[in-house]
Amino acid sequence: MLMILSAACRLTAQTTPTTAVIFNDEDLVTQIFGKNKESLLNEFLKISPVEESAFQSAFLEYETEKSPWLSERIALLKMYNEEFSSLDERKMNSLTKEIINNDLEFGRLQMRYFRRMNKLLGATRAAKFFQLDNYLEQSTREFIQNQLPFIKELESDRQVYNHDTKPLSSR
Template identity: 65%
Template sequence: MKNLFCLFFVMFAAMGLHAQTTPVVMPIEEEDIINEIFGKNKDALMQDYLRISPVEVRAFREALLDYETEKQPWQAERMSLLRMYNEEFTSLDERKLNSLTKQIMANDLEYSHLQMRYFRRMNKLLGATRAAKFFQLDSYFEQSTKSYIQNNLPFIKELEADRQIYFRDKPVSSR
C-alpha cells in the first residue's frame, strides 16, 4: 500500500513537469475491473477463498454488504479524484496538485479506518484467520484495481521515457 501511495504521490507531484494531452477511457467500477482481471465476481471469489459454510453464509453476506455499502462513498470519491486527474492533467497547477494529493491521502486514511472497523466485525464472525484472509483478499482486490487504473492513466512522458524495463537482470531501455 505504501508503494502504491508513493507512486501516486510521485505521479501527482511531478505532473506539473510535462504531460500527455488525451484523457484515457477505462472501466471505473471496481466490480467491472475485478471481473476483467480475475474472470469472476468479487462475491464468488470471496466465497471460494474463505470457504464460507452454509451456516455462515447469511451473516457473512450481510456483513459483506454492509462493508461494501460503507466502502462505496470512499471508492466514488477516489474514482472522482482519479477522473479529475485524467480529465484535467494538462492544466493542473501547483495549488490544484497540492489539493488533489491531500485529498487522495485523506481518502486512503478513511479507507484504513473503515477496514479497521470491519476487521473487528469479521473477526467475530469468521475468526482471526479467515478475517485476516478476508482483508488480505480485499486488499488484493483494492491493489489490483488501483494498479489497473494506474496503468491506464496518462503518465508524464519525461518519466516514462526515462523508465527502464528489466528483463532477466539486464536493463533494457523502453525508448
C-alpha cells in the same frame, strides 16, 4: 449469495485526447481474475451455511460503506486525469492530500469491519478476508492507474534504453 459492489462506480479515463475508457469495478475484478468477487470470497474463506447469512449481511454493509470511499477515489483520479496537463503546484498538492486522506478513511473503515469479521469468522479468516479485499483493491487500482497518464514531466522525460544504455526513443 454475496453481492458485489452495491453500486458500480465508473471512471472515464482518457488515454488519448480522443479515446475514452470506462471502468466498472465489478467487471474489472472479473476481467483481472476470471471470477467475480463473490466467487473469490466464497472459495477463499470457505463460508459455512451457518455463517452465510451473518457474513452476507456484514459483507453487504461493508461494500455499501465502501462505495462512497471508492466513488471519491475514482472522482479524484478522474479529476487528475482530466486536468493533469494543467495542474499547478497548489492544485497538485491539494489533490495529492485528498487522495492520501481518502486512503486513511478507507483504513479506518477496514478496521471497523475487521472487528466485526473477527467476531463472525475468527481472526484468521477475518485476516484472509481483508487480505483478499486489499489484493483486489490494489489490483484494480493498478489496472486503472496504468490507464492514466503519468505526471507530466516524468512522462515526457522518460526514455527507453537498450542494453548499451543508448536511448532508443523518447516517449
